[in-house]
Amino acid sequence: MAKAVPDTMRALVISGPGGIESLVESTLPTPVPGPGEVLISVHTVAANHQDHFVLRGLGNIAGVALPHVLGNDPAGVIAAVGPGVPGSRLGERVVVKPAIACDECEPCRAGSDDACERLRSVGVHRHGGFAEYLTVPGQNAFPIPDRLEFAAATALAQSFPVALTLLRKAGLHAEDIVLVAGAAGAIGAAAVQLSRLAGATVVAAAGSPGRVEYAVGLGAQLGIDYRADPSFADTVRQSFPQGVSLYVEPAGNPTIWAEGLRSVGRQGRVAVCGSHAGPIVQLDLLWLFRMRVSIFGSAGATRAIFAEILELAGEDRIEATIDSVRPLWEARDAFERLVARQNRGKLVLELGR
Ligand SMILES: NC(=O)c1ccc[n+]([C@@H]2O[C@H](COP(=O)([O-])OP(=O)(O)OC[C@H]3O[C@@H](n4cnc5c(N)ncnc54)[C@H](OP(=O)(O)O)[C@@H]3O)[C@@H](O)[C@H]2O)c1
Ligand SMILES: [Zn+2]
Numbered sequence: 202m203a204k205a206v207p208d209t210m211r212a213l214v215i216s217g218p219g220g221i222e223s224l225v226e227s228t229l230p231t232p233v234p235g236p237g238e239v240l241i242s243v244h245t246v247a248a249n250h251q252d253h254f255v256l257r258g259l260g261n262i263a264g265v266a267l268p269h270v271l272g273n274d275p276a277g278v279i280a281a282v283g284p285g286v287p288g289s290r291l292g293e294r295v296v297v298k299p300a301i302a303c304d305e306c307e308p309c310r311a312g313s314d315d316a317c318e319r320l321r322s323v324g325v326h327r328h329g330g331f332a333e334y335l336t337v338p339g340q341n342a343f344p345i346p347d348r349l350e351f352a353a354a355t356a357l358a359q360s361f362p363v364a365l366t367l368l369r370k371a372g373l374h375a376e377d378i379v380l381v382a383g384a385a386g387a388i389g390a391a392a393v394q395l396s397r398l399a400g401a402t403v404v405a406a407a408g409s410p411g412r413v414e415y416a417v418g419l420g421a422q423l424g425i426d427y428r429a430d431p432s433f434a435d436t437v438r439q440s441f442p443q444g445v446s447l448y449v450e451p452a453g454n455p456t457i458w459a460e461g462l463r464s465v466g467r468q469g470r471v472a473v474c475g476s477h478a479g480p481i482v483q484l485d486l487l488w489l490f491r492m493r494v495s496i497f498g499s500a501g502a503t504r505a506i507f508a509e510i511l512e513l514a515g516e517d518r519i520e521a522t523i524d525s526v527r528p529l530w531e532a533r534d535a536f537e538r539l540v541a542r543q544n545r546g547k548l549v550l551e552l553g554r
Contacts, residue, residue: 206231206240206280212332213532214268220256221536224331227268232328232336234283239290239339241297244351245526246275246330248535248548249359249387250477251299255325256536265325273299273323274358275330276351277552279342286339295342296354296511297330298362299323300501315366315501331529333552343507346515353514356387356521356547361510362502363474364391364449368399369506371447371472371497375400380437380445380464382406382427384416385545388451388474390522393419396449398518404437404445404464406457408542415545419522427457434463444469453479462488471496522546528553 214227234240252271276296282288301321302314309317323329323337345354373379379396383389384405396403397420405421407413413424423440425433438444444466450458453476462484465471471494488494502510513519524544527535528551535548 204242204280206242206334210333212270213529214270214331215256215265216268218258221253221533223256224533226530229268229270229332231334234281234286234336236284237286237338237340238283238336239279239286239295239342240281240283240334240336241275241277241295241330241342242280242334243275243277243330243332243552245277245355245549245551246272246529247355247359248532248539248550249273250475250539251322252324253536253539254477270328270330270332270335271324272329272331272335273297273325274355275323275335276345276354276358277330280334282339283336290339293342294345294351296345296351296358297323297335297337298341298343298502298504298507299359301338301341302504312505313503315499315503315506320501331532331550340504343511346511348517349511349514349521352523352526352549352551353521354511355549356523357510357514357519358507360387360547361391361395361514361519362507363499364388365395365506365510366502367449367472367474367497367499368392368395370499371449371470373399373401373447377401377447378404378441378445380404380406380448380461381416381421382448382450382454382457382461383452383475384419384421385412386451387522387544387547389449390416390419390546391519392449392451393421394519397421398513401447404441406433412545427460431456432460434460437464443467446470447472451475452477453482455479455482458482465492465494468493470494473498474500524548526551
């Protein structure tokens with residue numbers, strides 16, 4: 202039998218401006234699922250750069266109403282359903298797809314719901330999973346395969362679907378030589394695994410010997426430590442004289458970007474999905490067109506790709522990369538680790554249920 206839902210819940214909220222220090226414990230009314238929505242009893246959620254952007258009040262996600270609840274990728278159990286959602290979903294183990302599409306705009310109708318013109322993000326435009334409960338549209342709550350723990354489902358949700366969408370847009374194929382920068386980070390580690398799964402050759406680049414070893418352990422054929430080897434394009438070309446055919450950049454670090462581009466061969470592709478280390482980088486247009494290089498940008502993922510990732514994980518063909526699991530109430534430590542570039546894979550937070 203489903204547990205009774207209390208009227209109030211514990212949450213970690215942004216109390217005011219001020220970055221990581223402004224995260225405080227609070228008691229909020231438990232949300233009530235509206236039409237088409239489900240209420241999830243949260244077990245795990247992760248600390249992401251997007252949360253950190255909101256904490257710092259940056260970019261187009263500035264100005265959320267306070268107190269605000271962060272948390273893009275919670276996993277848990279459906280504890281109540283709103284009108285229009287079948288009662289049979291009660292008790293279902295689910296993980297949240299972070300972006301909510303409108304299903305009405307042109308990209309949505311064409312099946313590109315990742316490019317929805319009215320996209321809303323969980324933990325940004327509405328309260329997220331840094332709380333005992335949250336509500337999301339039922340179609341954003343995906344069933345978790347039996348063999349996956351909540352922590353693994355959370356660790357997959359915000360990085361693997363993004364990485365797969367990006368790699369597909371850039372036309373990943375088995376003959377590719379893929380250079381992945383930030384390869385020990387969450388999206389980088391996902392890109393290494395997904396490129397290998399497609400049969401490609403992978404060069405994993407990261408910022409310390411331990412981080413390189415970790416990324417190579419995910420299946421890469423060559424590791425690059427770009428702190429120890431700042432002119433690493435020369436090293437890449439010692440192994441692959443023709444250069445790499447695809448360069449995946451998840452951080453936008455200007456120094457790494459310059460060497461990443463120097464590693465790209467003729468008719469190569471560059472795929473970008475993050476900019477927390479930049480976002481302004483240099484680009485020589487003469488080089489771009491003479492080399493016939495294409496640049497792809499991508500954000501989010503379609504619901505179809507999100508489901509595909511869960512299926513691949515359920516079949517043990519990809520593995521969630523988890524840096525650590527700590528109580529939600531210690532999220533500040535997780536963000537400090539994220540900002541210090543210490544995490545290998547995902548920083549998971551748990552509610553201890
Ligand atoms: N497009 C989308 O839909 C989408 C979705 C989710 C996240 N993102 C973005 O994708 C990016 C990566 O996310 P993630 O979860 O993989 O983050 P992450 O786990 O922190 O990994 C990013 C990696 O970038 C590397 N890096 C290089 N230069 C850096 C610098 N100056 N500062 C910080 N890190 C630097 C770090 O590795 P080394 O220290 O080894 O260099 C770090 O591990 C973020 O910008 C995030 O906002 C985009
Ligand atoms: Zn739409």
